[in-house]
Amino acid sequence: MKFLKPAFLILILAFVVGVVTTFALYFYMKPDLPSVDMLKDVRLQTPMRVYTQDGKLISQFGVKRRIPLTIEDVPQDLINAVLATEDSRFYQHPGVDPIGMARAVVNLILTGEKGQGGSTLTMQLARGFFLTRDKTYVRKIKEIFIAWHMEQLLTKQEILELYLNKVELGHRSFGFGAAAQVYYGKTVNELTLAQMATIAGLPQAPSVLNPISRPERSKARRRVVLLRMLDEKYITQAQFDEAVNAPITAKKHGAEIEFSAPYLADLIWNEMVELYGKEEAETGGYQVYATVPSSTQLAAQKAIQRNLHDYDERHGYRGPEQQLWIPKDLPATSDDDKEIEVTSAISNEPWEEERMLSFLEDYKTYETMRPAIVVKVNEKDITVFTRKGRYSVIDWDGLDWARKYITDTRQGNKPETASDILTEGALILIRQREDDKHWQLTQYPDASSxxxxxxxxxxxxxxxxxxxxxxQSQFNRATQAKRQVGSNIKPFIYSSALANGFTLASIINDAPINQWERGTGNAWRPENSPPEYDGPIRLRVALGKSKNVVSVRLVRAVGLEKVRQHLTRFGFDLSEIPNDETVSLGSGSHTPLEVATALSVIANGGFLIEPHFVERIEDDYGKVLWKANPVQACDPCGDAQKQETVEDTTTDTMDIEAMLAAELNAEPFAQNDDNGSSTNDTPEPIRSAPRVLDEDNAFLVAEMMRTAVKTNGNWNKKTYWQGTGWRASNLLQRADIAGKTGTTNDSKDTWFSGFTNDLVATVWVGFDDMSRSLGRASRNQNLVNKNPQKFNFIGNAMIGGEDGAKAAEPAWIRFMQRALDGVPEKKRPMPTDLVTTRIDRASGKLTQHTDHTSMFEYFMPGTAPTSYVSDSEFVDPADENDEQSKPLEDIF
Structure with a gap:
């Protein structure tokens, strides 16, 4: 008994000292412990995900891969695997497990090593959020205090949910949602028991236990996890036997991209970085939904790629990517190009399959093109070896387009046999045609769009x-490339004419201009393209035929400065509008986005809208943080007051870049912002876009643009004429489309811009090298024979010089064919104050004739002609014996 009392006192003393020491350590370390607020509002670093408007993932930005899960999302088998392996007493301890700690202390005393830390899930979570992985006593004590603290603030389910989303699991995956996707390309609910056990074993050492880098060690670790689950009676023996013998099936998967739209995703990423900063944008877990539906984006992608291939193929084949070996039976030839290809060959002997396969696997290609090696050349076909290790035949239908490219304006003769195009050992590119799934020879398009x-x-x-x-090129030409717009500027020039007294029936002299420039000592001679002149011509017809000299005369009649000021109404920056008469021919340079925005003013009846790409932003759990509330083209909009026409926008022109920056001008998680956006469920009031153009003016310009995309008049009565974009109406068979071609000098830039009531689209085609012309294409009889119904209409078989109608319009048509499929025609109604009057087609005056020489025309109030065409002026084009009236004098 005499020893018990001292021992008891010593124990009490030790306990008191321990408690005092613990409290002392707690208060000493308290300043370094995380705050209550931090623990209550833990934000996981989650990558930004960008979706189409209809919810298809198009990109993910951020180094750390994480797919946040709620505890309800996680299958019970996965939870059991984690608890059995990492913390079987999770629901019994208060954040620190005394049994586990005691085991760690005993191990330290016996071995002298800090091997078993006795960390609970809560302690691991505390370390993951707030501490390092260094094995020090100070770190362990902090870990204990934080774990206790967390257990007081959070429920067990909240702690478990945080752990399942936070833990690092290798290959830049954080959390089990990301691990399931990275290793198996599945959601957690799609995993098998063996796969769940595999990723549940990763937290201990993800770099050396993951099934991709160390499959054998991962398999051994999986067995340990399954044994623990069996011991805890979470699984049966039969389940254990099946799972432990399952093969390792893991392989690295990228983000589960559902739809490819990298230009759109990059545009949105740049906006998010500008708003929130790179780190916040890439780790804040934002889910950004674009305004772009996947259907229209896909239609545009296919249209542009097909159009560039068509252009490239009608200009000839530039030869194989590389000559890998010298063919055995190389025919004697004086063709310098073939000699160069052969002398640059890698080998003198044909390659074995293994070498070809290895080479093709490493060869980088883009989009739908695939590399292949020519192994046999027959008279009308070739046999190729593909990346999949297969032999395929490319027949003559996939080869016959490939006459030799000489220059942008010259092509060689049409090929007669396959040997005219290729030799054995050639590395080539092939693609599958969308329309008939036929494989054909191809090449990277030289032109851009x-x-x-x-x-x-x-x-x-x-x-x-x-x-x-x-x-291939991350430069976004749709929003960044300022190119000369050519005749795409004419609708806006004609709009200025209508605003200054002209009508659709006004007569302008389509005759050559020869103006001496005193300053340069040269004559300025703007020409029509083609150089054909019709003499007196109505305004509607002049725009439809895209008469250059008429556009010049309109600028002179209205006044250069007035025209420039008028163009700013459509959003064009005054500083970028040429201060000379070349503005009439489109010498100014603008981006396709600026052109489409300007064209929207005509399409919507006179309102300047703000282009935007983001519909809403959500957090990683789907809560809406920001929603766009753009201005609407309406007058008035709901309770909004009617907007007055903007008379002078000289000092308030639209800056596209500023507008894009303003699109998301909210602070992170802001409830409201200056742009009228809100995270509330309460609908925001509709904001009216500023009216910048009179409704009558917009309607009349749209009417002229409808004339420009169709055939007009009567062939038999000799009143027939074609708008420069006539192919659009012929192929689309719709009356509600309007458009305008655009071509600059030497065809360095080609455009087609057009719209329906609810959709505006602009296409540009040219070379990134601004000095390079799109050239011309000579007749390729092989293509004509293949598609006689399409010859000189749309597609490969076009001949002659490139222009907006040939190089750009086909892409617009193909896009609209998809985008408008199933959409009923819908024309903007005529403004109530416009009047229609029957006029004479030749003179634009009133007429009493009701035959092919007359037509109804639209006029603003008070602008309709007041005089009738006289007998001396009247011309019937169908009467070959009629004397043509003399051209009217130049009214300017």
Whole structure:
């Protein structure tokens, strides 16, 4: 007994000292412990995910891969696997497990090593959020205190949910949602028991236990996890036997991209970085929904790629990518190009399959093109070896387009046999045609292109394509490339004429201009393209035929400065509008986005909308943080007051870049912002876009643009004429489309811009090298024979010089064919104050004739002609014996 009392006192003393020491340590370390607020509002670093308007994932930005899960999302088998392996007493301890700690202390005393830390899930979570992985006593004590603290603030389910989303699991995956996707390409609910056990074993050492880098060690670790589950009676023996013998099936998967739209995703990523900063944007867990539906984006992508291939193929084949070996039976030839290919060959002997397969696996290609090696050349076909290790035959239908490219304006003779095109050992590119799934020889298009489509009523982007392939060039030509717009500027020039007294029936002299420039000592001679002149011509017909000299005369009649000021109404920056008469021919440079925005003013009846690409932003659990509330093309909009026409926008022109920056001008998680956006469920009031153009003016310009995309008049009565974009109406068979071609000098830039009531789209085609012309294409009889119904209409068989109708319009038509499929025709109604009057087709005056020499025309109030065509002026084009009236004098 005499020893018990001292021992008891010593124990009490030790306990008191321990408690005092613990409290002392707690208060000493308290300043370094995380705050209550931090623990209550833990934000996981989750990558930004960008979706199409209809919810298809198009990109993920951020180094850390994480797919947040709620505890309800996690299958019970996975929870059991984690608890059995990492913390079987999770629901019994208060954040620190005394049994586990005691085991760690005993191990330390016996071995002298800090091997078993006795960490609970809560302690691991505390370390993961707030501490390092260093094995020090101070870190362990902090870990204990934080774990206790967390257990007081959070429920067990909240702690478990945080752990399942936070823990690092290798290959940049954080949390079990990401691990399931990275290792198996599945959601957690799709995993098998063996797969769940595999990833449940990763937290201990993800770098050395993961099934990709260390499959054998991962399998051994999986067995340990399954044994623990069996011991805890979470699984049966039969389940254990099946899972432990399952093969390792893991392989690395990228983000589960559902739809490829990299130009759109990059555009949105740049906006998010500008708003929130790179780190916050990439780790804040934002889910960004674009305004672009996947259907219209896909239509644009296919249209642009097909159009560039068509252009490239009608200009000839530039030869194989590389000559890998010298063919055995190389025919004697003086062809310098073939000699160069052979002398640059890698080998003198044909390659074995293994070498070809290894080479093709490493060869980088873009989009739908695939590399292949020619192993046999027959008279009308070739046999190729593909990346899949297979032999395929490319028949003559896939080869006959490939006459030799000489220059952008010259092509060689049509090929007669396959040997005229290729030799054995050639590395080539092949692609599968969309229309008939036929494989054919192809090459990377040399030319570039851009496409933008907008909803003209609210500016929501419907498609954006910045080039042939984002992975070939990340430069977004749709929003960044300022190129000369050519005749695409004419609708806006004609709008200024209508605002200054002209009508659709006004007569202008389509005759050559020869103006001496005193300053340069040269004569300025703007020409029509083609150089044909019709003499006196109505305004409607002049725009439809895209008469250059008429556009010049209109600028002179209205006044250069007035025209420039008028163009700013459509959003063009005054500083970028040429201060000379070349503005009439489109010498100014603008982006496709700027052109589409300007065209929206005509399509929507006179309102300047703000283009935007983001519909809403959500957090990683789907809570809406920000929603766009763009201005609407309406007058008035709900309770909004009617807007007055903007008379002078000189000092308030639209800055596209500023507008894009303003699109998301909210602070992170802001409830409201200056742009009228809100996270509330309460609908925001509709905001009216500023009216910048009179409704009558917009309607009349749209009417002229409808004339420009169809055939007009009567062939038999000799009143027939074609608008420069006539192919659009012929192929689309719709009366509600309007458009305008555009071609610059030497065809360095070609455009087609057009719209329906609810969709505006602009296409640009040209070379990135601004000094290079799109050239001309000579007749390729092989293509004519293949598609006689399409010859000189749309597609490969076009001949002659490239222009907006040939190089750009086909892409617009193909896009609209898809985008408008099933959409009923819908024309904007005629403004109530416009009048229609029957006029004479030749003179634009009133007429009493009701035959082919007359037509009804639209006029603003008070602008209709007041005099009738006289007998001396009257011309019947159908009467070959009629003397043609003399051209009217130049009214300017």
């Amino acid at each position: 851009a496409f933008i489509a907008l909803n003209p009523h609210n500016g929501a982007a419907q498609a954006v394509i910045g080039g042939y392939s984002f992975y």
